[in-house]
Amino acid sequence: METMWAEVVADGQPPLPNSEVVSKVLSQNSSNTTFFKNTGIATPSSKSxxxxxxxxxxxxxxxxxxxxxxxxxxxxxxxxxxxxxxxxxxxxxxxxxxxxxxxxxxxxxx
The missing domain is CATH 1.20.5 (Single alpha-helices involved in coiled-coils or other helix-helix interfaces)
Incomplete structure (x- = not known):
């Protein structure tokens, strides 16, 4: 996760909310989106x-x-x-x- 944090801060953008960081990390490592649905976190593919x-x-x-x-x-x-x-x-x-x-x-x- 530190890598993503460093990338975001290095770009001069404000830090991502924790839920977005978790969403990105988990979506890279798993294709199962049940966790996201259960927690109410929108994944990039599920956003309308x-x-x-x-x-x-x-x-x-x-x-x-x-x-x-x-x-x-x-x-x-x-x-x-x-x-x-x-x-x-x-x-x-x-x-x-x-x-x-x-x-x-x-x-x-x-």
């Missing part, structure tokens, strides 16, 4: 989310869904840009061939 926490999780999920749409649009625009670049290269090649045929005396080869 507060309304504010739940709202933040919902907001985060909404933002993740919203960010997926612009990402898909960006990928589509990249594909369209690649197609347009290929078409432009072909057009430039055709144009240079036409110019080399229509201008006598100028060779397209160096």
């Amino acid at each position: 989310k507060s309304a504010g926490e739940e709202a933040l999780h919902e907001e985060l999920a909404t933002e993740k869904q919203g960010s997926a749409v612009p990402h898909q649009e960006l990928e589509e625009l990249k594909k369209k840009s690649e197609v347009a670049d290929e078409a432009l290269k072909e057009s430039n090649l055709i144009l240079s061939q036409i110019l080399s045929l229509s201008t006598p005396g100028i060779s397209s080869q160096p």
